[in-house]
Amino acid sequence: MSMHKYLKWIFVLALLPAVSFAANPRLVLPDFTGLAGRASDSVTITLDAPMLSLAARFLDPSDPDQAAAEDAIKGLQGIVVRSYTFDQDGAYKPSDLDSVRSQLATPGWNRLMETRSQKSHANVEIYLMTEANKAVGLAVIASEPRQLTIVNIIGSIDLEKLHKLEGRFGVPQLGIGPAKSPAAGSAH
């Protein structure tokens, strides 16, 4: 094998991690220690598959919220939540999310919706990663003047189950379930 061929193989092997990174529904979240230090309240949740299955064993099916949660986490490989609440506006910079946004710009991720509220000045972006017409990753970035939240759900996400969660936890229906009919969609 010539030197040129060796170099070609080295180049291909060097690209492999980048390719696998690009197709990963699990976001690599930056270290938000600085933000956490400035926040008046922070939520840091990292649940992997074993922790989710352990939690499922302790969810009470007789409780409607917990039953819905148990149904929703079936098939999930992980849930990651980072949420920081600040006492004043502008405690974080949009650039704090650059590395997250760059991952969501890679092939596989699609922006499902982006909403900007004039009233609350909140910006919510919902991204979905699909493989073979199945959702395998969900990311939510909610930027509010005094709160920054990132949610990453990894695994076989059943949008219908997630849809069932709407209305629970005091949340009205959002209408992100699988498309059924125009009439059904407009009902939300």
Added chain:
Amino acid sequence: MTDDLESKLRDALRPAAPSEDFDRQLLARLAATQREPTKLRGRYASRTTWWFSAALAATVVLAVGVQHHRAVEENREKGLEARRQVMQALRVTNDKLDLAYRAVRDQSGAVAGDPGA
């Protein structure tokens, strides 16, 4: 007087031949005295061993039980904490989806209310 005492002593200390069954009696007594402490020691030793074994077994059973209870309790605490985190994670997720919903509703309301739309 002195001669009398001397002769008495000589008589008393005169070597005498043992009786015929002296050997047998001596050996029998020797055997008996040797056997008795061994029997006692053996009984004592076996009882001590039994108590020691029982105490050891009880300690092992207790230790395994405590360890098992601790593992079950630890697992339960982990499970309850995992459940709390799942519920909180879903609550936060739904809260943000609600935020998106409200923004969409506000926008669509504004569009519906716009006479130019």
